[in-house]
Amino acid sequence: MHQPAIPHLAAADPELAQLVEGEAKRQFEKVRLIASENYVSTAVLEATGTVLTNKYSEGYAGKRYYEGQQFIDQIELLAVARAKAVFGVDHANVQTYSGSPANLAVYLALAAPGDTVMGMALPAGGHLTHGWSVSATGKWFNAVQYGVRKDTGRVDMDEVRELALAERPKLIFCGGTAIPRTIDFPAFAEIAREVDAVLVADIAHIAGLVAGGAHPSPVGHAQVISTTTHKTLRGPRGAMLMSDAEHAKALDKAVFPGLQGGPHNHTTAAIAVALAEAAQPSFRDYAAGIVANAAALADALTERGFDLVSGGTDNHLILVDLTNKGIGGKPAAQAMDRAGIELNYNTVPFDPRKPFDPSGVRLGTAAITTRGLGVEQMPQVAAWMDRAITAANDGDEAAIGVVAGEIAEHLAGYPMPGWA
Ligand code: DSN
Secondary structure (H helix, E strand, O other): OEOOOOHHHHHHOHHHHHHHHHHHHHHHHOEEOOOOOOOOOHHHHHHHOOHHHHOOOOEEOOEEOOOOOOOHHHHHHHHHHHHHHHHOOOEEEOOOOOHHHHHHHHHHHHOOOOOEEEEEOHHHOOOHHHOOOOOHHHHHOEEEEEOEOOOOOOEOHHHHHHHHHHHOOOEEEEEOOOOOOOOOHHHHHHHHHHHOOEEEEEOOOOHHHHHOOOOOOOEOOEOEEEEEOOOOOOOOOOEEEEEOHHHHHHHHHHHHHHHOOOOOHHHHHHHHHHHHHHOOHHHHHHHHHHHHHHHHHHHHHHHOOOEEHHHOOOOOEEEEEOHHHOOOHHHHHHHHHHOOEEOEEEOOOOOOOOOOOOOEEEEEOHHHHHHOOOHHHHHHHHHHHHHHHHHHHHOOHHHHHHHHHHHHHHHOOOOEOOEO
């Protein structure tokens, strides 16, 4: 049963309620390895389901365009204060709807259409909004892109510097969606300083690791920090922009009224709850556990002959090139889903295949660590993955079904917030 229970929804809209229950059960029974997902706490779930969803509040605390902000102002100020404390930043804006709008607000605040901007190429591990060609950021700006070295799978800081010196971008983005290694914020900052660019650290994937001390912080290196709140940070679907004092006003103006209307106050409240959780000493253990699990899973996969981009991981994320396993990323991801292992197909650097049918899969350990799985379970997870892929190559659906059964049985012993 979904927790908190949904009896009113079940009575008013049984069809929809059944779908919610189905999704909760699905999340309970699967090894969830999508690197950008997690399980939020029941407290975060409760905050997202409150009457705060009824309220409009364009503007900022003390300067709203609608009346009735006696409590909303306090909620937003609490979220802002907690963000500032957890990350040690001068300024935080908690209104951005999600990661892509947050990044768009950065462009609106600090660049003009046609300006040169720089980011990591999507196929190398960057994000669409870091200037990739199909994104508005690639269409409206002169976006130049850096990648990773073919021999190491890691960002080549010499290439970044050469490109920055040649192109003189106004903004440099670091971070992305498929980067298994530590981001060298000081090195990016040095390059940004050299070309007089603003450094934007997109820490969407690693925010929880930064908050929990398991990845170096960009604070003091990047003037602007963008993050979603729902990945390793384990909050609701949302985002935040953080910055030094110098860029605070421009960012706020870009978020509202530049790009957005009323903030989603139920999300703001849930972000505040998640940030309070991230400030607890236990969150440091959680962040360390994510990284330890990823390292253990990477080792176990390597032992089974999987080819990991960059040879392993420093964070929560593993990128696997499946070429040597004789299967594409998409059929592998689909077979693993049928086997109870949820992850996504992903391009690998220098991928000869198309993005919709790439060579790799991406996985992460944030959700399974929340679930309570530890390093001792990672060889078993790798074994399930291996068996699912072998079964897919053999066309053996029965073997895939056996893995799914084993996983559901195993996970029954690990509680899930949101389902009881
Ligand atoms: N969808 C996010 C991810 O999976 O990394 C990025 O936007």
